[in-house]
Amino acid sequence: MAMKKPELLVPASSLEVLKTAVRYGADAVYIGGEVFGLRAKAKNFSLVEMAEGVEFAHEHGVKVYVTANILAHNADIEPVKVYFNDLKKVKPDALIISDPAIFTIAKEVLPEMELHISTQANNTNYGTYNFWYNLGAKRVVSARELSIKEISEIRKNIPKDMEIETFVHGAMCISYSGRCLLSSFMTGRDANKGACTHPCRWKYAVVEENRPGEYMPIEENERGTYIFNSKDLCMIDHIPELVEAGIDSFKIEGRMKTALYVATVARTYRMAIDDYFENPDKYRENIPKYKKLISQCTYRQYTTGFFFGKPDDTTQIYDANVYERDYVYLGIVGDETAPLEYSLEQKNKFYTGQKIEVMKPDGRDIEVRVVSIKDEEGNEMESCPHPKQKLTINLGMELDKGDILRMKDE
Numbered sequence: 441m442a443m444k445k446p447e448l449l450v451p452a453s454s455l456e457v458l459k460t461a462v463r464y465g466a467d468a469v470y471i472g473g474e475v476f477g478l479r480a481k482a483k484n485f486s487l488v489e490m491a492e493g494v495e496f497a498h499e500h501g502v503k504v505y506v507t508a509n510i511l512a513h514n515a516d517i518e519p520v521k522v523y524f525n526d527l528k529k530v531k532p533d534a535l536i537i538s539d540p541a542i543f544t545i546a547k548e549v550l551p552e553m554e555l556h557i558s559t560q561a562n563n564t565n566y567g568t569y570n571f572w573y574n575l576g577a578k579r580v581v582s583a584r585e586l587s588i589k590e591i592s593e594i595r596k597n598i599p600k601d602m603e604i605e606t607f608v609h610g611a612m613c614i615s616y617s618g619r620c621l622l623s624s625f626m627t628g629r630d631a632n633k634g635a636c637t638h639p640c641r642w643k644y645a646v647v648e649e650n651r652p653g654e655y656m657p658i659e660e661n662e663r664g665t666y667i668f669n670s671k672d673l674c675m676i677d678h679i680p681e682l683v684e685a686g687i688d689s690f691k692i693e694g695r696m697k698t699a700l701y702v703a704t705v706a707r708t709y710r711m712a713i714d715d716y717f718e719n720p721d722k723y724r725e726n727i728p729k730y731k732k733l734i735s736q737c738t739y740r741q742y743t744t745g746f747f748f749g750k751p752d753d754t755t756q757i758y759d760a761n762v763y764e765r766d767y768v769y770l771g772i773v774g775d776e777t778a779p780l781e782y783s784l785e786q787k788n789k790f791y792t793g794q795k796i797e798v799m800k801p802d803g804r805d806i807e808v809r810v811v812s813i814k815d816e817e818g819n820e821m822e823s824c825p826h827p828k829q830k831l832t833i834n835l836g837m838e839l840d841k842g843d844i845l846r847m848k849d850e
Contacts, residue, residue, distance in 0.1 A: 443683055445717050449505075449605065450706045451695040455485065456772065458493040458504075460699040463842045464801045465710025468503035469493075470536060472695060475523060491530045503533040507695075508546070509558035512539045524549040534578070547576060554578045556605065564590075566597035569604075579603035581691065584612060584673075588685050588747045595686030603688040608675040609705055609734075610693025612745055674742035676708060676730045679716045679723060681747070698787075700769035703799060703844045704737035711803060736767050736846075770796060770845040777832055780811075782839050784831045790847060791823035798835065799844040808835040 450466035452458035461469045471493060472484045485493060494504045506527065512520065520542055527535075527550065535553055537543045538560035546555055556579040557563060557572045564583045572580050582591055584607055595604060673693070675682060682690065690713070692705050712730045716723035770790055774783035790796055792813055798806040811834040813821040824831055 443717075444688065446683060446687055446713065447503075447689040448706065448709055448713060449689045449691045450702060451692055451697065452493070452702065453484070453695050453697065455489045455493050457697075457699045457702050459496055459842060460772065460844070461702050461706055462497050462500050462502045464703040464706040466502055466706050468505060468533070468689070469497055470505040470507060470691075470695070472507045473523065473527075475519065487526055487530060490532070494530055494532055505534040505536055505556060506530075506532045507536045507558070508542055509536050509538040509560050510542075511560065512541055517541060517545070520545050521549060527553075536581070543575070543577075557581060559583055559607065566594040569594055569598045569602060573599055573602045577602075579605050579689070581605040581607075582687075585746050587749060588681050591687060592685045604686060605689035605691050606682070606687045607673060607693055608682060608690045609673055609709065612671070612673050612743070671741045671743035673745045674734060675744060675747065676712055676734050677727045678744065678747065679712050680720065683716070698737075698769050699772055700767065700799075700844055700846055701737040703801075705734065707799075707801060707803065708733045766849055767797075767846045768849050770847060773798075773839045773841055773843040773845065775841060776839075780836065780838065781814075781832050781834050782841075784833050784845070786824045786829050786831050787827060789823060789825050792821070794847065796835075796845055796847040798837075798839065799846055800840075801842075806837070808837060810834075811836045 447467040448465060449468045449470060450461040452461050452469045452471050458469050458471060471490065473490060474484050474486060490506070497504045508520070508523070510516065524535075524546055533554060534556050535546055535550070536556045536558050537546060538558035543555065543557075546553060555577050557577050559581040561568075561572075561580075562583055563569065563572075563580045564586060569580045579602070582594070582604060586594075586606075591604065591606060598604075675690075690709065692702075692709065694701055694705070708730050711733075712723060712726070715726055769787050771784045771787045774785070776782050790810060790813075792810050794810050795807055796810060798808055800806065813824055814832040815821055816830050818832070821831075
């Protein structure tokens with residue numbers, strides 16, 4: 441029997457990033473509205489932007505899933521009903537939910553809507569999958585604590601038409617499947633309601649009260665995880681194992697990330713998945729290329745997480761509390777305003793005569809020199825030092841709307 445090609449599910453923090461995800465290879469995109477998602481600090485989507493994003497995605501054969509995966513309090517119940525009524529006009533392809541009350545409301549207000557169960561629901565066994573399936577869920581997102589072996593076992597013990605979605609790339613929440621209490625305790629911002637301040641990424645040391653000055657490592661028990669400072673998950677060189685485990689959707693983490701990050705990761709996984717299904721030997725030969733490409737955006741050191749067994753301190757904990765960055769994001773090419781001239785909202789400084797790269801959805805990276813930069817009034821500029829400045833640029837070649845511009849970080 442032929443293997444099913446998995447969906448590539450990519451995050452989007454804004455309408456601009458959604459369009460980038462679609463152009464750079466996503467099969468589906470997941471987004472958050474202005475309420476009830478777990479990335480309250482992302483730009484997120486108004487209902488108008490959401491409708492435009494869904495329309496754009498559907499025109500390109502791409503699905504859109506909307507997150508509503510907070511752990512609800514009493515005050516959230518009635519507003520959720522209003523919000524779900526509003527979503528009727530938007531027509532997303534599915535909702536991502538973790539709270540049973542919100543699931544129940546979705547079934548009542550949007551009875552035809554496909555429902556996916558978030559990793560926030562701690563989905564660690566096939567019994568949980570079958571529980572949600574019997575209630576009407578189409579898909580369940582696996583807990584990050586699961587191994588390939590455990591996911592394979594789940595696949596064998598759930599209905600064939602039930603889908604498994606699994607995170608394969610991005611930040612690893614240091615808590616039990618994302619149910620973090622640190623942010624609420626330390627800053628008063630509830631991670632389970634979308635306001636996470638990422639305290640797991642801060643620098644820590646543990647000191648026992650009777651041994652001041654003695655810094656001790658943080659350990660874990662048989663069922664726990666390392667508490668702080670996870671490396672980023674990356675499974676780009678393990679596509680065969682993920683496919684063979686029966687995973688239906690490869691999920692990329694990063695609903696707070698830039699268009700450059702989304703384009704880089706989506707394009708690389710698109711290439712790897714397509715190569716594997718075209719010819720496994722081609723995929724294996726290209727693994728060094730994928731690993732090089734996937735590192736061309738901001739990231740922490742990489743790990744395979746729990747997929748191949750419980751991680752130890754060398755596979756989970758990074759040794760430098762910094763992000764790696766090989767490229768600087770300059771912006772997304774807009775409309776052509778004159779021959780070889782294009783609009784651009786600039787994200788970082790660059791200057792006339794500088795070498796930069798045009799990143800194409802088809803895998804090409806084209807090195808060019810900046811021929812000219814003009815401000816909104818048409819005045820020539822030597823450089824563009826002000827973030828979000830609206831410019832007209834000439835790179836001496838024809839560009840396509842949506843091309844990503846970047847430069848090497850020196």
